[in-house]
Amino acid sequence: MKIHIGSKNQTKVQAVIDTILLYPSLFPTPEVIGIDVDVALYGHPKSIKETVEGAVSRAKKAFAHCDYSFGLEGGLIEVPYTKTGFMETGACAIYDGKNIFVGLGPAYEWPQDVTKMILDGKADASLAFKQLGYTHHEKLGSIKGGIIGELTNGRIMREDFTKYSIIMALIHLEKSELYK
Numbered sequence: 001m002k003i004h005i006g007s008k009n010q011t012k013v014q015a016v017i018d019t020i021l022l023y024p025s026l027f028p029t030p031e032v033i034g035i036d037v038d039v040a041l042y043g044h045p046k047s048i049k050e051t052v053e054g055a056v057s058r059a060k061k062a063f064a065h066c067d068y069s070f071g072l073e074g075g076l077i078e079v080p081y082t083k084t085g086f087m088e089t090g091a092c093a094i095y096d097g098k099n100i101f102v103g104l105g106p107a108y109e110w111p112q113d114v115t116k117m118i119l120d121g122k123a124d125a126s127l128a129f130k131q132l133g134y135t136h137h138e139k140l141g142s143i144k145g146g147i148i149g150e151l152t153n154g155r156i157m158r159e160d161f162t163k164y165s166i167i168m169a170l171i172h173l174e175k176s177e178l179y180k
Contacts (some may be wrong), residue, residue, distance in 0.1 A: 001030050002066035006058025008034040009141050012072045015162035019170070026173055035069075037061035044124045045075025046086075055093035056100055069095045072162060074125075076118065077107065084115040088125075092165035094173065103168025105161060108148065 005016050013034040020027040037058055045051040051073050058071030071093040076086040087107035094101040109115075110125075117128040126140045129147060140147045146158025172179050 001027055001068075003027065003030050003032045004062040004064070004066040004069040005032065005034045006037045006039070006060075006062035006069060006071040008036045010034075011141060011146065011158050012162060015072070015159050016070050016166060018159070019163045019166040022167075023170060023174065026170070033066075035062040035064075043121060044118045045073060046119060047075070048077045048089075051075030051077065051089065051091045052093065052102055055091040055102070056095070059093040059095040059100070063095050063097060067096070070166070071095070072165065076110075076115065079107065079109075082109050084109060084112050086110075086115050086119070090162055090165045092162075092169040094169045101169045101172035103165045103171065105163075105165035105168070108151065110147075 003016065003020065005013050007013070013032065017032050020030050039054060039057050039061065045054050054073030054075065055071040058073060059069045062071065063069040072090065074088060074090045077089050078085055079087045087109050089107040090105035092103045111134070113132055114125070114128045117123045118125060123131060126138065129135045129140060130138065135143060135150070137143050143150060145154060146161065148161045149157045
């Protein structure tokens, strides 16, 4: 069974591999390939709509000669009662060539100055965190455990954070009789 992922980011690829191995009845012999896809750039997604659309776009663009494709996208979503009004979440879209299955992961708040830079269009997340001195890495994706790992002192790593949105999207496949 061929599975494509709309990214070559090793953290995303490994999160999909680790997660689908929990579902041997759905993915008995998975062959997982990360595909470099060109996605429309919003900068960093700043709404639930942009975040989910980014995941769907990645999944659809990765779908070619495979059984399923996965798209993973992180983005800011509006959340009341937070200091910035926004939290970062992750979306997963799974595409079978006809249907889209969406799941969301947990959400957490970024430092106010990071969120402001992103909302003002001055930087994407990687650049904001670097310019503000929170990391020396060029890309947040290159940090072992991701920025969530840094913010939680290693209690939650990006790999695990990403898996939750995948598991939520897989509910539709595993319990398909509930979603007709």
